[in-house]
Amino acid sequence: MLADGSAIIRRHARNTFTYIADDFITMVADNGIIVLPGRPIESVGQITWESGAPGIPDMPVYWFIFDGVDTLTIPDPRSSGIINLPEAWYETSWYSDSFGIYYSHGYVDTPSDIKGMLCSAIISELSTPTMSATIQSEAIGAYSYSMRRRDTGGGMFAALKDFGMLELVGDYRKKHGTLAVKAV
Secondary structure, eight states: OHHHHHHHHHHHHTOOOOEEEEEEEEEEOBTTEEEOSSSSEEEEEEEEEEOOSTTOOOEEEOOOEEOSSSEEEOOOGGGSOOTTOOHHHHHOOOOOOEEEEEEEEEOSSOOHHHHHHHHHHHHHHHTSSSSOTTOOEEEETTEEEEOOOSSTTOHHHHHHHHTTHHHHGGGTOOOOOOOOOOOO
């Protein structure tokens, strides 16, 4: 049940709830802005501008700004405000907006509210009086037992929905990206 419930939560959240140290990703900036996937972002390490042109080497980028959440701002080197940039960087045009980024992200520990929701759903499933989780009530003599499920489909998914999975996991759900369009 733990494995099944965890898989349902991970699939719905589009999130593995794991920590990845020194992950590498190549991303394209939109006017110098990059939104990193895999929140929460713990730290941003080395960033390299990937030239994309023969004869022009990739260059390390030291003047990036990390907002502490998930966004990097990388100004053009000519407007970076760094006085001692090599002359070649002032003369080089940015042929590419691709950057190689090393960063650490994810959850060291699974969030407590996610664990609590999963444990509550498992307890609910284990306390169901029969092997069929779709049962709503049963009576044996004077004793009767009733369980109201909002989702009549039963099973672990129904138990997770009863404990607010759709609302709770929304905070951890990986969002789809957007594509910026420029008028020419």
